[in-house]
Amino acid sequence: MEFVLNGRPYSLDPATIRYRVSRVEPDPIRTHWVDIDGRRFPPKQAFRAATGLYDEPFVTHFAIRIFQRLGFSTSPIPGAQKVAPRVSGLPDVVATEGLSDESAVEAFRRLDGFMSANALTSTLTGLExxxxxxxxxxxSRVAIESGFDEDLVDAALVVRERVGMLDTLIHAAVITQTLPLVLEKGEQVFKRPSLGAGNDPDRVFDLETNLRVAEFKLSSWKGSDGMRQRGLFADVVGLSLDDSGRRRQVFVVGQLPVRFLTQSKRNAAKTLSKASLRLRTPAGMADEMTVAEFTRQAGVEVIDLTTLLPGLR
Structure with missing residues (x-):
């Protein structure tokens, strides 16, 4: 049987699998398995032993489908349609590394179940x-008890592949939805907006119109947000550097960032200690000035996006 993995063609047959895997002792089964001559192996272990592909990345579900096509008994893939075994005399089945929607849904379910049941920060602290x-x-005992098994890694890899640009998508969608809600009569977008997360030298702000300059910070604050505080305040300082006379606005999600910019007594200069050099000494910032004092002095409006888009969180 021929298959493609990470863009490269390979060939595998049941006799080769049986011969190569027969010389290997099975690792402990955690979730998925493949039965080869009465012995159950983790699919990844058996696939690597059978192919010699120890450095190529692949997910467990891919290996399971290969074994199923070749007629081996395996654990089921939840939600997946049953794979028909290869029939002798028919052309080889070509398998690709693409994942079905069912596999992706199962990966989301697996990862969400783990993340819902475990506060990751405290879990990592205990694990360390x-x-x-x-x-x-x-x-080995700690690894087994931790729940950080290969299936969890598989699920995380699938989710990362599917939603690797999720922050960019959210940033773009929120700005696009917000514009019709905030643009005033006669106001026009002055420069191509920066819809992707992050700016480039030609687009200093997320949004520039003939009447305003604005930044959008869409992260969800949890309470211990030192890094987010520094990033948000750096954007406020960046807005203060615009001398065009346009309104200066920063759009945030929720009351925590609003309170930080409007009430925080944190020293403004120290909050900028890790910012780019051009932001560390803005005009009008006194040594003892607080974050809230500078935000007010700079005339930066702080707008909670949940008042415009209640579904944000």
């Missing part, structure tokens, strides 16, 4: 402590 002083046996 458990690994201090651990040897091979102890680290």
């Amino acid at each position: 402590a458990s690994l201090v002083g651990a040897g091979r046996d102890e680290s």
Whole structure:
């Protein structure tokens, strides 16, 4: 049977699989398995042993489908249609590395289940402590108990592949939806807006019209937001540098960033300690000035986007 993995063609047959895998001891089964001559192997282990592809990335579901096509018994892929085994005398089936929608949905479900049941930061803190002083046996036990198995990694890889540009999509969609709600009569977009997350030298602000300059910060604040605070305040300072006389606005999500910019007593200069050099010494910033004082002095309006788009969070 011929298949394609990461753009390269390969060939595999049941006899080769049986011969090569027979010399390998099965690793412990965690979720998925393939049965080869009465022994159950993790699909990735068996696939690597059978093909010799130890450095090529692939997901468990891909290996399972290859084994199913070749007639081996495997654990089911939830939500996937049953794969018909290869029939002798018919042309080889060509499998690709593409994932079905069912596989993607299952990956989302798997990852969401783990993230919903585990606060990642505290989980990592506990895991780090458990690994201090651990040897091979102890680290193996910790790995099994942690839930960080190959299937979870598979799920995360699938989700990352599908939604790797999610922040950019959200940024673009929110700005696009917001414009009809805020543009005034006679106001026009002055320069091509920066819909993608981040700016470039030719587009200093996310939005420039003949009446306003604006930045959009769409991250969801949780309470411990030092990095987000620095990034948001840097945008406020950037807006203060515009001397065109247009309105200066920063759009945020929720009351936490609003309160930070309008009420925070955090020292403004120290908050900019990691900002780019051009932002560290803006005109009018005194040594003892707070974030809230500078925001007011700069005349930057702070707008909670949830008042315009209630579905944001």
